[in-house]
Amino acid sequence: MKNFQVAIIGGGVIGSAIARELSKYKLNIAVFEMGSDVASGTSKANSGVVHSGINSPHSSLKARFCVEGNKMFQSLADELGFPLQWVGKYIIAKNEGEINELEHLKKTGMDNSVSGLEMKGGSEVKKKEPNVSCVKALWVPTAGITLPYEFTIALAENAAENNVRFFLETKVTGLKKQQNHFLIKTNNGDFQAEVVVNAAGLNCREVVSMVEEPDFQVYLCRGEYLVLDKNYSSLINSMIYPVPVKELGVLGVHITPTIEGNILLGPSAEFIDDPYDKRTTKETMNNLIQEAKEIIPSLPDKAVINAYSGIRCKLALPESGGWADYRIEESKNMPGFINLLGVESPGLTAAPAIAKEIIKMISRLIELKEKNSFKSRIHGRKRFSELSTEEQLNLIKEDERWGRIVCRCEHVTEAEVIEALSNPIGAKTISSVKYRCRAGMGRCQGGFCTQHIVRIMGEYFNMDVTDIKLKSPNSNLFYGRTRGDQSD
Amino acid sequence: MVEPEGIKVIDHSADVVVIGGGPAGLAAAISAKESGAEHVVLLDRNSWLGGILPQCIHDGFGVEETGTSMTGPEYAEKYIEMAEKQDIDIMKETMVLQFDKRREITAVNKNGLHKIKASAIVLAMGCREKTRWNVMIPGDRPSGIYTAGVAQAFINLYNIMPGKNVIILGSGDVGLIMARRLKFEGANVLGVVEILPYASGLPRNVVQCLEDYDIPLFLNHTVTCINGKERVEQVIIAQVDKKMNVISGTEKKIECDTFLLSLGLIPENELANNVGIEIDSITGGPTVNQYFETTLSGVFACGNCLQVYDTVDVLATDAKNAGKSAAKNLTIQKKDKKIITKVAPGRGVRYVVPQIISEPGKVHLTLRAEKPRESSVLHVIADDKELLKKRLLWANPANMIGVDIDIPLEVMTTTQNLEVMLGDC
Numbered sequence: 001m002k003n004f005q006v007a008i009i010g011g012g013v014i015g016s017a018i019a020r021e022l023s024k025y026k027l028n029i030a031v032f033e034m035g036s037d038v039a040s041g042t043s044k045a046n047s048g049v050v051h052s053g054i055n056s057p058h059s060s061l062k063a064r065f066c067v068e069g070n071k072m073f074q075s076l077a078d079e080l081g082f083p084l085q086w087v088g089k090y091i092i093a094k095n096e097g098e099i100n101e102l103e104h105l106k107k108t109g110m111d112n113s114v115s116g117l118e119m120k121g122g123s124e125v126k127k128k129e130p131n132v133s134c135v136k137a138l139w140v141p142t143a144g145i146t147l148p149y150e151f152t153i154a155l156a157e158n159a160a161e162n163n164v165r166f167f168l169e170t171k172v173t174g175l176k177k178q179q180n181h182f183l184i185k186t187n188n189g190d191f192q193a194e195v196v197v198n199a200a201g202l203n204c205r206e207v208v209s210m211v212e213e214p215d216f217q218v219y220l221c222r223g224e225y226l227v228l229d230k231n232y233s234s235l236i237n238s239m240i241y242p243v244p245v246k247e248l249g250v251l252g253v254h255i256t257p258t259i260e261g262n263i264l265l266g267p268s269a270e271f272i273d274d275p276y277d278k279r280t281t282k283e284t285m286n287n288l289i290q291e292a293k294e295i296i297p298s299l300p301d302k303a304v305i306n307a308y309s310g311i312r313c314k315l316a317l318p319e320s321g322g323w324a325d326y327r328i329e330e331s332k333n334m335p336g337f338i339n340l341l342g343v344e345s346p347g348l349t350a351a352p353a354i355a356k357e358i359i360k361m362i363s364r365l366i367e368l369k370e371k372n373s374f375k376s377r378i379h380g381r382k383r384f385s386e387l388s389t390e391e392q393l394n395l396i397k398e399d400e401r402w403g404r405i406v407c408r409c410e411h412v413t414e415a416e417v418i419e420a421l422s423n424p425i426g427a428k429t430i431s432s433v434k435y436r437c438r439a440g441m442g443r444c445q446g447g448f449c450t451q452h453i454v455r456i457m458g459e460y461f462n463m464d465v466t467d468i469k470l471k472s473p474n475s476n477l478f479y480g481r482t483r484g485d486q487s488d
Numbered sequence: 489m490v491e492p493e494g495i496k497v498i499d500h501s502a503d504v505v506v507i508g509g510g511p512a513g514l515a516a517a518i519s520a521k522e523s524g525a526e527h528v529v530l531l532d533r534n535s536w537l538g539g540i541l542p543q544c545i546h547d548g549f550g551v552e553e554t555g556t557s558m559t560g561p562e563y564a565e566k567y568i569e570m571a572e573k574q575d576i577d578i579m580k581e582t583m584v585l586q587f588d589k590r591r592e593i594t595a596v597n598k599n600g601l602h603k604i605k606a607s608a609i610v611l612a613m614g615c616r617e618k619t620r621w622n623v624m625i626p627g628d629r630p631s632g633i634y635t636a637g638v639a640q641a642f643i644n645l646y647n648i649m650p651g652k653n654v655i656i657l658g659s660g661d662v663g664l665i666m667a668r669r670l671k672f673e674g675a676n677v678l679g680v681v682e683i684l685p686y687a688s689g690l691p692r693n694v695v696q697c698l699e700d701y702d703i704p705l706f707l708n709h710t711v712t713c714i715n716g717k718e719r720v721e722q723v724i725i726a727q728v729d730k731k732m733n734v735i736s737g738t739e740k741k742i743e744c745d746t747f748l749l750s751l752g753l754i755p756e757n758e759l760a761n762n763v764g765i766e767i768d769s770i771t772g773g774p775t776v777n778q779y780f781e782t783t784l785s786g787v788f789a790c791g792n793c794l795q796v797y798d799t800v801d802v803l804a805t806d807a808k809n810a811g812k813s814a815a816k817n818l819t820i821q822k823k824d825k826k827i828i829t830k831v832a833p834g835r836g837v838r839y840v841v842p843q844i845i846s847e848p849g850k851v852h853l854t855l856r857a858e859k860p861r862e863s864s865v866l867h868v869i870a871d872d873k874e875l876l877k878k879r880l881l882w883a884n885p886a887n888m889i890g891v892d893i894d895i896p897l898e899v900m901t902t903t904q905n906l907e908v909m910l911g912d913c
C-alpha cells in the first residue's frame with residue numbers, strides 16, 4: 001500500500017491548482033483522477049473566461065477568490081506558458097429596462113474593488129463592436145480569456161514535474177478514517193494519506209458521503225455551447241454578455257472569443273439529474289443561435305464546427321435563486337478531510353486563490369517546508385504555427401518531425417503530437433493530444449489527423465490499436481485488425 | 489550576411505505549381521507539361537500520390553475514360569507512372585501553408601521551409617468530409633463516430649477495424665461503398681439512413697452495395713440523437729416529412745457501437761479563401777472561367793476542390809484542361825478581360841461551372857439538377873434569347889450534366905448574364 005501525506009481527489013482545475021501549490025513544499029502528494037486525463041470534467045467544458053469579480057455579492061467567497069485569482073493570472077500565465085488575453089467584456093442592456101441592472105453590477109464590482117468599470121453609450125460600443133447593438137453597456141476591462149484545459153494541464157504537469165504523483169483512470173470508491181490517517185479505496189488498489197482534499201467537482205457530495213452524512217444537496221445545471229468556425233472570428237473583439245439571468249443564478253448566453261480565434265455561443269442553463277449526462281440537444285442548439293442573434297443579428301447559421309456542454313455544481317435550487325456561496329472547509333467531525341463544495345463559476349478564475357487558501361488550511365495540519373528544488377516553470381508549449389520563420393527552420397533542422405504537418409486545419413506537426421504524448425502525467429488518449437496541441441480541433445474535427453495520431457501512438461509509443469482511446473477508459477476507437485491483415 | 493548552411497528558406501521558382509497530388513493534380517501536372525510548361529512542380533502533403541484513391545480499393549474507376557473498370561489504386565498508378573515519366577518535380581510530404589497574390593507559395597516539409605515563385609498555380613486540394621456538426625446532430629460525444637472516408641482509410645490503408653455494429657447516415661457513394669466494405673470485414677451493417685426520398689449515390693451502387701447484401705435503406709429518415717457516454721451505444725432514427733422535419737412519434741432506437749457519417753464533401757479551399765479568391769457559395773469551390781482560372785489571375789482550380797465530381801473520369805478530363813490553361817497562361821498574352829459574362833443557375837438547376845465566360849467561343853458547362861426528374865429540357869438563355877435547348881432523358885442530382893455550347897461574340901457584348909434552366913418537356 002502506498003502512503004502519501006496529502007491525497008487530492010479530482011484532477012480538475014481546482015485539484016490541479018492545489019497540487020501545484022503544494023508541490024512547492026516537501027510533501028508526498030497524490031492526485032486521483034477517474035478520467036483518462038486531468039481536466040476531463042467541468043474544467044475543460046466552460047467559457048474559459050477569467051472573470052473580474054462583478055457578479056458575486058461583496059464579502060462572498062466567490063467574490064473574494066475571483067478578484068484575488070484574477071490578479072494572479074498574468075504571472076501564472078508567464079510562468080506556466082498557457083495563453084491568456086485581456087480582451088475585456090461588454091455587458092449590454094438591450095433596452096432601457098436593463099440599464100438598472102448594469103448600474104447594479106457596476107456597484108457590486110466597485111464594492112469588490114474591480115477597477116476600470118465604465119458605462120458606455122450604444123454608439124460608443126458600436127465603434128468597438130460594429131456587429132453589436134445595445135442601448136448601453138458596462139465595460140469590464142479586467143475580464144480576460146484563457147484556454148481552460150491548457151491552464152489545468154499546465155498546472156497539473158508542473159505539479160508532476162515537481163514530483164506530485166498523478167493516478168489517472170483511478171476512481172476513489174471508499175474513504176475511511178483510521179487512527180491518524182485515511183484509507184483510500186480505488187479501483188487501482190488502496191492508498192493511505194494524512195490529509196484528503198475533496199476536489200471531486202460534481203461528485204463532491206458522493207465523496208463526502210463516503211465518510212459522513214452530507215449536510216447539503218448538489219443541483220446539477222447543464223450549460224451547452226456551440227463553437228463557430230475561425231472564419232467568423234472578426235464578428236467580435238471582446239466578450240459580449242447580456243445582463244445575468246437572475247432567476248437561475250447564471251450569467252446568460254454570451255458570445256465569447258477564444259484564444260484560437262473561434263467564437264463560443266452559450267451556455268444554456270437546464271437542471272438535470274445525472275452528472276454524466278453531458279449531451280447536447282437540438283432545442284438548445286437552436287435556441288443558442290437564436291439568443292446569440294439577439295446580440296449579433298448578422299451571426300451566420302452555418303458556422304458551427306462543434307458543440308459541447310459543461311455542468312454547473314450548484315448548492316442552491318432555482319427556486320431559491322440558484323445562488324449559493326462556495327463551501328471550502330475542513331470537516332468538523334473528521335479533521336484532515338478538506339472539502340471544496342459547490343465550486344461553480346467563477347471557479348476557473350478562483351482556482352489559484354483557492355489553492356493558496358487550501359495551503360493555509362493544510363499548514364495547520366502538517367508542517368510545511370518549502371523545497372528549494374521547485375521548478376516553477378515548464379516551458380510554454382511551442383506551436384509551429386505561431387513561431388517565426390527562423391524558429392521554424394531551426395526546429396526542423398534539429399528534428400525533421402517539426403516539418404511534418406499532421407493536422408491540416410490547425411497546422412500541428414508530428415513533433416508537437418509526440419511532445420503531447422510524452423506528457424509527465426502519462427495521459428495518452430486522442431483527446432489528451434487534442435487538448436495539448438490542438439490536433440483535431442479544427443473544422444474537419446480530426447478527419448485527417450486521427451490516422452496520423454494513431455500511427456504515431458503505434459510507432460513511438462508502442463501502443464496496440466485496441467488500447468487507443470478517445471477520452472476515457474472505455475472509449476476505445478477500434479476493435480482490432482481487419483480480416484485481411486496478417487500482421488498479427 | 490552569412491547564414492549557417494541549411495537554416496534558410498529554400499527558394500524555388502517554377503512555371504506551373506500544382507497543389508495536391510490526387511488524380512486532379514496528377515492529370516493537371518501531366519497536361520501542363522505536355523502543353524509546354526518547362527518546369528512543373530507537384531506538391532502533396534501525403535507520403536503517397538493519388539490523393540484519396542489508394543483507399544478506394546473497390547472498382548468502378550476509369551470506365552468512361554478507358555472502357556475498363558479499375559480499382560482506385562490501379563487508376564492512380566496509371567497517372568503516377570505518367571507523371572514520373574514526364575520529369576515533373578514531385579515533392580511529397582510537403583504541406584502548402586499559404587500563397588500570396590503574386591503567386592509565391594510557402595510550403596513546409598522535413599527539409600525545411602520552401603518559397604516557390606510560380607508563374608501559374610493549379611489548385612487541386614480535393615475536399616474534406618462533412619462532420620456531425622455540419623448537420624447539427626445532438627447527443628453525446630462518444631468514440632465510434634467516424635466520417636465514412638476516415639473509416640475507409642482505417643480499414644483499407646491501416647487494416648484497422650473501426651466498428652462491429654454499424655449505422656450509416658447518408659446514402660452517397662462513399663456511404664454505400666462503406667456499407668459493403670464493412671460487411672465484407674464481418675461487421676454487422678444495421679442500415680443506411682437517408683433523409684431524401686431517394687438514395688443520393690449512383691443507382692448501381694445501391695444495387696451492388698446494399699440490395700445484394702440485404703442491408704436496409706431507410707429513406708425519408710434521419711438520425712436525431714447519438715447516445716453513449718464512452719463508446720456509441722445507440723442512435724435514434726426518425727422519419728421526416730416532405731419538408732424534412734422530423735415526424736414526432738416515429739423515433740426508433742437502434743443499438744450499435746459505430747456511427748458512420750457520409751454526408752457529402754466540402755471542397756478544401758482554405759488556401760484560396762485566405763488569398764481572397766472568390767468562392768461560389770453553392771459549389772464551395774472557386775468561381776472560375778471556362779479556362780478554370782479563378783478570380784486571381786494565374787491561379788487555376790480543378791478536381792474536387794473546384795466542385796465535387798461523381799466520377800474520377802470527368803474530373804481528370806477537366807483537370808487536364810486546367811493544367812493546359814495554366815501552361816498556356818505562360819505564353820499567351822492575356823486578352824482584355826473587361827467583357828465578361830456571368831453564368832447563373834436558374835430554375836431547376838443547383839449550380840453551373842464555369843461561373844464566368846471571359847471569351848467567346850466553345851464552352852463546356854457542367855451543372856447539377858436540383859432534384860431528380862424524368863425527361864426534361866435544358867435551356868441556356870441570354871436575356872431573352874435562347875442559346876441552347878437540349879432534351880435530356882432524365883436528370884438526377886447524383887449525376888453531373890455536361891453540355892457544350894457556343895457563345896458568340898455579340899452575345900458577350902450585349903449580355904452580362906447567362907441563365908441555365910431545367911424545365912419540363
Ligand SMILES: Cc1cc2nc3c(=O)[nH]c(=O)nc-3n(C[C@H](O)[C@H](O)[C@H](O)COP(=O)(O)OP(=O)(O)OC[C@H]3O[C@@H](n4cnc5c(N)ncnc54)[C@H](O)[C@@H]3O)c2cc1C
Pocket residue numbers: 009010011012013014015032033034035038039040041042043044045046047048049050051170171172173199200201202203207222223224267310311312313343344345346347348349350
Ligand atoms: C457552463 C459553465 C461555464 C463556466 N464558465 C466559467 C468561466 O468562464 N470562468 C470561470 O472562472 N469559471 C467558469 N465555470 C466554472 C468552472 O468551470 C468550474 O468552477 C471549475 O472547472 C471547477 O473545477 P473542479 O476542479 O472543481 O471540477 P472538475 O473540473 O469537474 O474536476 C473534478 C474532477 O474530479 C474527478 N472525480 C470526480 N469524482 C472522482 C472520484 N471519486 N475519484 C477520482 N476522481 C474523481 C472528475 O473526473 C473531475 O475531473 C463554468 C462552469 C460551467 C459549468
Ligand SMILES: Cc1cc2nc3c(=O)[nH]c(=O)nc-3n(C[C@H](O)[C@H](O)[C@H](O)COP(=O)(O)OP(=O)(O)OC[C@H]3O[C@@H](n4cnc5c(N)ncnc54)[C@H](O)[C@@H]3O)c2cc1C
Pocket residue numbers: 507508509510511512513531532533534538539540541544547548549550582583584585612613614615637640661662665756759790791792793797798799800801803
Ligand atoms: C470513398 C470514395 C469512393 C469513390 N469511388 C469512386 C468510384 O467508384 N469511381 C470514381 O470515378 N470516383 C470515385 N470517387 C471519387 C474520386 O476518388 C475523387 O473524385 C477524386 O479522388 C478526387 O480527386 P482530387 O484530386 O480532386 O482530390 P483528392 O484525391 O482528395 O486529392 C487531393 C490531394 O491534395 C492534397 N492536398 C490538399 N491540400 C494540400 C496542401 N495544402 N498542401 C499539399 N497537399 C495538399 C491532399 O493530400 C490530396 O492528396 C470516390 C471517392 C471517395 C472518397
